[in-house]
Structure formats: C-alpha cells, structure tokens
Amino acid sequence: MTAAVNRISILALGLIGGSLAKAIKANGFTGEIVAWGRTEKNLQRGVELGVVDRYSLDLADAIAGADVIVIATPTLITADVLQQLALLRKADVLGDEVIITDVASVKGSVLAAAVEAFGEVPVNLVLGHPIAGSEKSGVEAAKADLYVNHRVILTPVATTNPAAVAVVKRLWQLAGAEVVEMDVFEHDEVLAATSHLPHILAYALVDMLATSSEQQNIFRFAAGGFRDFTRIASSDPTMWHDISLANNEALLKMIDSFSGQLSTLRSAIENKDSESIMASFTRAKSARDQFAQMLEKQSKDSSE
Amino acid sequence: MTAAVNRISILALGLIGGSLAKAIKANGFTGEIVAWGRTEKNLQRGVELGVVDRYSLDLADAIAGADVIVIATPTLITADVLQQLALLRKADVLGDEVIITDVASVKGSVLAAAVEAFGEVPVNLVLGHPIAGSEKSGVEAAKADLYVNHRVILTPVATTNPAAVAVVKRLWQLAGAEVVEMDVFEHDEVLAATSHLPHILAYALVDMLATSSEQQNIFRFAAGGFRDFTRIASSDPTMWHDISLANNEALLKMIDSFSGQLSTLRSAIENKDSESIMASFTRAKSARDQFAQMLEKQSKDSSE
Numbered sequence: 299m300t301a302a303v304n305r306i307s308i309l310a311l312g313l314i315g316g317s318l319a320k321a322i323k324a325n326g327f328t329g330e331i332v333a334w335g336r337t338e339k340n341l342q343r344g345v346e347l348g349v350v351d352r353y354s355l356d357l358a359d360a361i362a363g364a365d366v367i368v369i370a371t372p373t374l375i376t377a378d379v380l381q382q383l384a385l386l387r388k389a390d391v392l393g394d395e396v397i398i399t400d401v402a403s404v405k406g407s408v409l410a411a412a413v414e415a416f417g418e419v420p421v422n423l424v425l426g427h428p429i430a431g432s433e434k435s436g437v438e439a440a441k442a443d444l445y446v447n448h449r450v451i452l453t454p455v456a457t458t459n460p461a462a463v464a465v466v467k468r469l470w471q472l473a474g475a476e477v478v479e480m481d482v483f484e485h486d487e488v489l490a491a492t493s494h495l496p497h498i499l500a501y502a503l504v505d506m507l508a509t510s511s512e513q514q515n516i517f518r519f520a521a522g523g524f525r526d527f528t529r530i531a532s533s534d535p536t537m538w539h540d541i542s543l544a545n546n547e548a549l550l551k552m553i554d555s556f557s558g559q560l561s562t563l564r565s566a567i568e569n570k571d572s573e574s575i576m577a578s579f580t581r582a583k584s585a586r587d588q589f590a591q592m593l594e595k596q597s598k599d600s601s602e
Numbered sequence: 603m604t605a606a607v608n609r610i611s612i613l614a615l616g617l618i619g620g621s622l623a624k625a626i627k628a629n630g631f632t633g634e635i636v637a638w639g640r641t642e643k644n645l646q647r648g649v650e651l652g653v654v655d656r657y658s659l660d661l662a663d664a665i666a667g668a669d670v671i672v673i674a675t676p677t678l679i680t681a682d683v684l685q686q687l688a689l690l691r692k693a694d695v696l697g698d699e700v701i702i703t704d705v706a707s708v709k710g711s712v713l714a715a716a717v718e719a720f721g722e723v724p725v726n727l728v729l730g731h732p733i734a735g736s737e738k739s740g741v742e743a744a745k746a747d748l749y750v751n752h753r754v755i756l757t758p759v760a761t762t763n764p765a766a767v768a769v770v771k772r773l774w775q776l777a778g779a780e781v782v783e784m785d786v787f788e789h790d791e792v793l794a795a796t797s798h799l800p801h802i803l804a805y806a807l808v809d810m811l812a813t814s815s816e817q818q819n820i821f822r823f824a825a826g827g828f829r830d831f832t833r834i835a836s837s838d839p840t841m842w843h844d845i846s847l848a849n850n851e852a853l854l855k856m857i858d859s860f861s862g863q864l865s866t867l868r869s870a871i872e873n874k875d876s877e878s879i880m881a882s883f884t885r886a887k888s889a890r891d892q893f894a895q896m897l898e899k900q901s902k903d904s905s906e
Contacts, residue, residue: 429823429825448825449823451823480819484816487816488819488823489823491811491814491816491820492811492820492821492823492825493824493827493828495807496807496827496828496831496832498864498867498871499803499807499831499864500831501867501882501883501887502863502864502882502886503799503800503803503863503886504890505863505867505882505883505885505886506859506860506863507795507889508885508886508888509885510795512788512791512792512795515784516792516795516796517889517892517893517896518896519753519755519792519793519796520796520797521733521734521796523797523800523801523833523834523837524797524800525893525894525897526830526831526833526834527800527803527804527833527834528890528893529827529830529831529890530827530830530831531886531887531889531890532887532890532891532894533827533887534887535883535884535886535887536880538883539876539879539880542871543874543876543879546871546872546874549871550868550871550872553864553868553871554868555810556807556810556864557861557864557865557868559806559807559810560802560806560860560861561861563805563806563809564854564857564858564861567846567847567850567853568850570847570850572843572847575843575846575847576839576840576843578805578806578809579805579809579839579842580839581809581812581813582804582805582806582808582835582839583805583836583838583839584812585809585811585812585817585821585835586808586832586833586835586836587836588821589824589829589832592822593829
C-alpha cells in the first residue's frame with residue numbers, strides 16, 4: 299500500500315465494502331479503516347469481526363482525516379452519499395485532496411450524480427466497479443479473498459488526477475484484483491450486455507413460467523440446463539431493480555437488440571429455414587466455446 | 603427385468619442408447635442386446651467395450667427376434683427409422699407384438715411420424731424421453747449411471763397396450779430412472795418451456811454478442827453469472843436445430859409468450875415503474891428459490 303494512505307473510510311459496510319477492508323488488512327495495510335452506515339448493530343458487528351477498526355453513524359466524523367473514501371453503498375444510494383459528501387466539501391469538512399471512489403455496478407449515472415452534487419467531476423473522484431459478488435450479503439459474509447482473480451474496472455475521465463487513479467488501483471491490487479481502465483460509457487454498455495441483460499432475461503423467463511398454468515410440471519421436469527440458465531434469477535430483486543434504473547438507457551438498447559435477434563431467429567424457426575438456424579446456433583456455440591476456453595486460461599494463469 | 607424380454611435391439615449406438623444398454627446389463631439384464639447403426643467402426647467399438655453383444659448394419663437382421671426395439675437415433679432421424687420399421691412390418695419381418703420405444707426430445711412429431719408410417723399408432727409403440735444427457739456424445743461416452751436419479755417421461759396414448767408401457771417402464775427403472783407418464787402434447791409444451799426455449803434464448807444472446815462490435819470486451823468482462831447463463835449455448839447445434847423443427851409449434855408459442863413478457867418488463871424499465879419491476883423480479887426470485895429447494899430435496903431423497 300502506498301505510504302500516503304493512512305486512513306480509509308468505508309461508507310456502508312456490507313459484503314463489498316467489508317470484503318475490501320478484510321482483504322487489504324490481510325495483505326498488509328496497517329492504517330485505520332473506519333466504517334459509516336445507518337445500522338449501528340451491523341457496524342458493531344464489523345468491529346467485532348475485525349473487519350474495520352471503528353465506526354461512526356455520523357458521516358462527517360466517519361470521513362474525518364480519511365485519505366481515501368470508498369462509497370460501498372447499493373447503486374441507487376451512491377448518488378445520495380455523493381450529495382452528502384458535496385455538502386461536507388462546501389462546509390470545508392472534506393478537502394479536495396481526499397480520494398473518493400465507489401463500487402456501483404453502473405458508472406454513467408454515478409458520474410452524472412457527481413456532477414450534480416459537486417458542480418463538476420472532482421479531480422480526485424475515481425469511479426470503480428469490482429466484478430465480484432456473492433449470493434450472500436452483509437458484513438458477516440465478507441471474505442478476504444472475494445476479489446482474488448476478479449477484475450475491477452476503473453472509469454476515470456480526462457480530468458481525473460492520475461495519482462488518485464494510481465492509489466485506487468493499488469488498493470484493489472492489494473485486495474488481489476486485476477485492475478483495468480475503461481471509458482464510462484463503454485463500461486455501461488459492456489455490463490448491460492454481459493450482466494444486466496442476462497439478468498433481465500432470466501427474471502422474465504422465470505416470472506413467465508412461474509405464472510403459467512403448467513408451473514408445477516415445468517419445475518418438476520426442468521433439468522440441469524434450466525438450473526444453470528435461471529440461477530441469476532435468484533439474485534437480489536432490489537439490487538437489480540436499482541441497476542435497471544441506473545443503467546436504463548444502455549439496458550433498453552440491449553433489450554431491443556436482443557428482441558431483434560430473437561425475432562430473426564423466430565422467423566427462421568417458423569420458416570424451418572435450416573441454414574439460418576444452423577448458422578446462428580453454430581456461431582453462438584463457437585463464441586461460447588471460445589469464451590469457456592478464455593475463462594479456463596484465465597483461471598490457469600492466475601493460479602500459476 | 604421381466605422374463606418376457608430376452609432380446610433388445612438398440613437402433614443407433616450413441617451416448618443415449620449405449621448408456622441404456624450398459625445400465626441394464628450392469629443391473630441384471632441377462633438377455634441379448636443387438637445394435638444397429640450406419641457406422642460399422644462405432645458398432646464394433648460398442649461390442650469391444652461390452653456395451654452390446656453384437657451388431658448388424660442390416661435393420662431386418664438387427665431386429666430379428668427382438669422383444670423390444672429402442673430407437674435411439676437423433677430426433678429428426680426417428681421418423682426415418684419408423685418408416686423403415688413400418689416397411690418391415692408390412693413385409694412380416696416385424697411382428698405386431700414387438701414393443702417399440704424411442705428417446706427423442708420431442709414426442710408430438712414422432713407420434714405423427716408413426717401414424718404416417720404405420721397408418722395408425724401401433725398398440726405396442728411406447729414413446730419415451732429420458733431427461734438426461736451430457737456434453738459428450740458417442741458410445742465411448744456411454745455410462746451405466748447416466749439415468750440414475752433422472753426422469754424418463756413416457757407418453758402412451760389411449761390405445762397403447764398397458765403391458766407394453768409396463769415393459770418399457772421396467773426397462774428404464776432397471777437403468778435407475780424414475781419413470782413418469784404424461785400426455786404427448788403436455789410433454790412438448792413443458793419441454794418447450796423448460797428446455798427448448800432456454801436454449802433458443804441462450805443461442806440468441808450469445809450470437810448477438812458474438813457479432814457485436816464490443817465482442818472482445820464483452821467476453822473479457824463477463825463474469826460467473828454469464829458463464830452459467832450461456833452454458834447451454836455450447837450445446838450441439840444439429841441436435842437443437844432438429845428440436846427446433848420437431849417441436850416447432852410449441853416452441854414458437856413459448857417464444858411469443860416470452861417476447862410478450864420481455865416487452866412488458868421493458869416497458870416497466872423504460873417507465874421506471876419501480877413497483878412493476880420489483881414485483882416481477884420478486885416473483886421470479888421466489889419461484890427460482892423454490893425450484894432450487896425442490897432440486898435439493900430430490901437429490902437428498904434419491905441419495906437416501
């Protein structure tokens with residue numbers, strides 16, 4: 299860890315923030331980690347578990363003297379926290395030099411919220427998104443190795459201070475993550491395609507089947523392929539509701555693109571157009587097989 | 603095994619037919635198993651591996667003296683084989699009393715093919731569908747325990763001989779499967795919902811992403827949820843092409859039903875209608891969680 303970081307404030311202590319705190323402590327960070335949140339019992343538990351050193355229910359108190367502030371709230375709450383931090387900046391409680399980062403799954407809406415709150419993108423604001431999670435949530439589920447072999451995407455803008463980017467990057471690397479930089483807009487499009495759209499499709503399919511008259515038989519005769527395909531429909535509805543709103547535009551674009559693709563394939567199936575059906579399935583299989591190989595290679599590389 | 607079954611003919615020796623042969627031999631069937639197919643090398647390999655006792659490239663020879671004929675070809679080939687069997691019936695080579703069953707993933711199209719071939723549904727024809735498979739294929743991949751804890755759906759019609767149903771049922775039970783009966787039409791609807799539609803959605807999504815300009819980044823940043831969701835897009839394109847044609851009507855109906863569901867959810871997302879979004883995601887999560895519990899209970903029950 300860089301010598302400049304002596305105190306880190308983690309705003310909201312759940313799985314994501316808690317795992318980051320645990321990970322950097324386990325990997326040699328000797329500074330202080332202070333948590334802020336709304337539920338005292340949860341923050342107390344974080345201290346008992348040794349995840350953080352202390353906590354405060356007062357935001358000004360929790361960020362006092364911090365070198366880095368990590369906003370680890372759910373996506374839609376991030377904007378509120380930015381507003382509160384902007385007020386503390388105006389009140390001269392929060393200095394310009396303090397690095398602020400976040401973990402939200404959508405970056406464009408957080409950037410817009412920052413501009414609204416601060417009147418500009420603060421130079422030391424480095425937006426980030428750890429591509430990691432778990433079906434579990436809460437500080438009790440925090441794990442020191444949650445980020446190992448996972449990617450963290452940082453989305454600095456042209457005016458972002460490179461030194462601040464470097465500090466946030468080292469923080470995540472200390473937690474075991476591979477850090478990459480990406481444009482905000484590109485991040486939201488890529489995540490809409492690989493994560494947000496699949497969740498919407500899984501929710502839509504399971505909701506459709508759950509409300510069908512054949513529901514009993516459907517679930518009774520579903521096999522392993524169905525289990526894997528629908529696993530993400532067990533994800534937290536509130537989190538995915540928030541993402542649907544926060545990444546609204548990119549997600550709608552992806553839904554439309556998918557609907558067009560499905561409609562084309564439907565026509566091929568209706569017309570029993572073997573050539574088109576085979577071409578689509580074969581392209582998909584080939585891409586999916588390549589993707590599987592890529593994942594296998596990654597996990598081999600990272601275990602070496 | 604019932605004493606009445608002394609010889610079984612398996613038409614096409616791949617994973618499905620080979621595993622059935624291995625399974626019943628491993629569980630006490632002492633009669634003879636004869637394989638028929640187009641590729642002598644594959645049939646020879648089946649004999650070498652002890653999967654079957656002997657083989658013939660001639661269908662009349664392969665079914666001579668058989669008590670049960672299992673058509674274990676890919677779905678679209680099943681109709682051809684029924685045609686050939688009907689010709690052997692006309693030529694008095696194949697008696698009425700011989701029980702015929704199949705393993706195709708779609709039952710309505712096979713039933714129609716049987717009526718076309720025989721002029722009626724033969725009383726000793728018992729259509730069936732083992733809900734089991736593997737990413738591997740071929741007789742080399744055959745496993746004696748492929749059907750253990752798996753369901754086999756039989757779809758007899760009103761005129762089907764109950765004694766024939768009982769024989770086919772015992773055959774699959776000997777292989778370790780749980781056998782259930784279902785209406786042909788209902789089978790095709792349920793499978794369209796739980797298996798055929800999810801495959802189409804996975805193929806459509808991966809094909810869409812594979813042809814996108816962001817393809818590189820999309821696969822690079824895809825995480826575990828995407829891996830599980832798209833696993834079935836690695837399935838055999840030919841097999842799924844065949845199923846798309848064989849279960850055409852039910853599949854189109856399911857695609858339309860899904861498109862309607864997706865369109866409703868899209869509107870809710872576009873209108874930022876939090877209540878509708880949350881209601882849909884919550885219903886889906888609840889159904890998926892129940893399904894997961896059901897599967898867990900099944901696997902516990904079957905291991906007791």
